[in-house]
Amino acid sequence: MAIVFPFVLLATVAVIQASLWYYARQIALTAAREGATAARAYQSSPAAGASQARSVLERTAGDSLRGYSVAASSDGQRVRVEVSGMALSMIPGVSGLQVTQSASGPRERWVSPGE
Secondary structure (H helix, E strand, C coil): CCCCHHHHHHHHHHHHHHHHHHHHHHHHHHHHHHHHHHHHCCCCCHHHHHHHHHHHHHHHCCCCEEEEEEEEEECCCEEEEEEEEEECCCCCCCCCCEEEEEEEEECCCCCCCCC
């Protein structure tokens, strides 16, 4: 038991750490998607998308995604919102894993019939 237990404990911590990383990725992806949806809207701007992504992060991130940043860009046709941050770490004194997620889509625009 003394030989096997450290490996069981290590495997348990690894599973929990992987779960925390996955959860942080999902938070970042949700914020990026919500930001991209807001930025894609007719006559909206990338700044509106970044603001929406930050709003989602403020409500949902908590300690699961720390030190997050949001970047939004547009080339006139498509909008892209990227969310980055650090996942929570189980090991004291060790920073968590880096998380970066992005979402993009075409901007909504008015098109005259026949174009």
